[in-house]
């Protein structure tokens with residue numbers, strides 16, 4: 219049984235007067251001002267913001283297959299350092315998580331590591347090849363209880379197969395998380411197609427390749443009355459389409475990454491492949507649109523798309539480098555920078571976008587719950603007065619490919635608790 | 646301490662790196678070198694004696710490689726040619742490791758040709774020596790633009806105010822990118838002519854005009870620069886057939902006839918005779934194709950001289966190492 223903690227002087231959702239919070243038996247036992255320590259271990263956290271533990275819908279843990287870039291252990295430790303208490307582990311591992319054996323292995327590794335809960339994502343198609351459905355039901359019924367299915371990294375581009383996948387997962391309340399990228403429009407694509415790609419002579423990845431797939435999938439989801447989740451929305455057009463789809467009552471949810479909230483394609487100008495990512499960084503107009511979309515709820519959640527890579531896969535020519543950026547340790551601080559400080563989101567809304575809604579989409583029990591007595595003690599503490607400079611060498615993640623290196627970020631996660639046990643923090 | 650130790654290094658990575666004064670300095674220096682060499686009996690200058698120039702060609706290009714080799718040798722530099730072909734594609738030795746090797750060898754200048762856009766920029770971050778971009782992917786080929794400008798000035802006496810038309814696959818052309826930047830810097834008025842499929846998105850932000858209609862632009866052109874069109878573009882429907890391409894965008898005898906009396910025709914080579922340019926035009930009196938090749942050596946000598954000839958390079962950009 220985890221020890222009891224007393225968090226002193228915290229601001230739940232950053233609101234109201236400071237309170238003390240006692241964690242006992244894995245739950246929030248008391249929440250009131252002036253609690254006596256008793257036998258609890260005291261954490262002085264005066265003025266810090268208390269949030270429900272964050273839930274990531276989109277994490278690449280790389281195990282099995284690329285343990286040189288990340289393992290379940292290092293990736294979940296990085297997650298805890300970022301305030302996460304649950305992550306969804308993407309299926310594009312080697313071997314691919316397209317069967318019960320692999321998803322149970324990843325789930326078990328997560329349990330053994332104990333830093334945060336790991337909900338494995340199952341591949342929609344065998345080997346991510348986009349040809350035939352994986353045994354989705356068997357993965358759903360496995361110990362890993364898979365509810366989110368995705369070929370992420372690749373798009374389920376075949377419209378018929380996508381339709382069948384959307385229909386089939388209804389039987390166990392699953393969701394298809396689509397990496398929206400029309401493959402024929404993105405052959406050899408290296409970065410956002412636009413003024414910058416033309417100047418740099420890098421093959422463009424046009425917005426329409428994302429938007430066309432999202433539009434199609436929304437219509438498919440409406441037609442078969444299933445639910446759809448759209449990964450890493452990056453363009454203004456995508457936000458517009460999703461807004462329209464939601465207005466029509468289509469059961470679609472969508473995520474945006476921290477890097478698409480902050481960075482633009484101008485970052486590619488020095489050909490530093492740290493900034494190569496898929497979907498690519500877009501224009502300032504797109505950044506403005508995804509911020510608006512996240513603020514008004516068109517985009518339901520922030521998901522990291524944490525994609526660790528080794529230095530040899532990044533410190534190379536842009537065209538030869540692998541796409542992806544780490545994000546778990548910086549996600550909340552980037553959301554604070556882009557959304558909270560400018561007044562676009564309150565901390566309560568951050569809790570909604572980064573904890574409650576992703577837990578609902580992933581059908582994760584015990585996560586994304588409100589801050590209230592009796593709820594599971596999955597919590598993150600945020601010091602809003604602790605600006606810090608991102609140092610890749612200090613990454614908890616095994617990989618160093620953060621696009622925020624050297625950047626000053628305004629807030630820091632000081633402690634994370636998983637069912638009452640501290641998974642991150644000191645003192 | 647390796648070769649370039651102590652002094653500042655500057656690089657030629659993009660034609661946009663050159664100010665108007667720097668670009669003119671390259672052209673004037675090339676003109677002087679041409680004169681000096683013409684009166685020299687040995688055909689060689691001692692300027693870069695004791696300095697090492699490495700030719701690092703990750704992509705086949707006999708003509709550009711030979712041109713740079715000749716340029717360096719005529720300045721008495723030690724020239725090493727690295728057979729680096731395919732090393733990045735096969736994920737063997739990385740560009741970074743190659744750079745470290747060059748550092749150890751004390752390379753003062755590194756001439757790099759690479760199939761990936763931006764590779765010269767990446768290299769410049771890892772070496773002390775001066776990096777010269779000899780063509781990177783679909784990005785740039787600045788010395789080609791310099792030799793083209795030199796050739797134009799040689800034939801027409803000036804660049805300022807000249808109307809230069811660049812025709813063909815602009816989308817994939819590093820020659821076009823570098824020429825647009827340099828010619829704009831030097832005061833020429835550039836018009837790009839291509840089928841819409843072969844123009845990059847955002848081309849309207851470039852410092853040039855754009856047209857789909859070659860016949861409308863030709864009579865108003867002082868210089869026509871034909872780009873090589875690659876047959877493999879047909880397979881992905883950039884245009885329906887080489888015959889149709891030739892009919893709409895090829896410089897044939899009929900079209901060449903509408904050009905002004907002094908207008909010249911250029912091609913960076915290698916040519917597809919009969920597709921983008923008719924043999925009669927390529928070999929005709931307006932053609933500068935042969936002098937472009939000869940001028941290539943002279944202009945590259947000027948570039949190497951200005952980057953390596955003294956402790957304080959006269960042209961180019963600095964790049965933070967790290």
Ligand SMILES: [Zn+2]
Pocket residue numbers: 370371372397449450496497
């Ligand atoms: Zn993806």
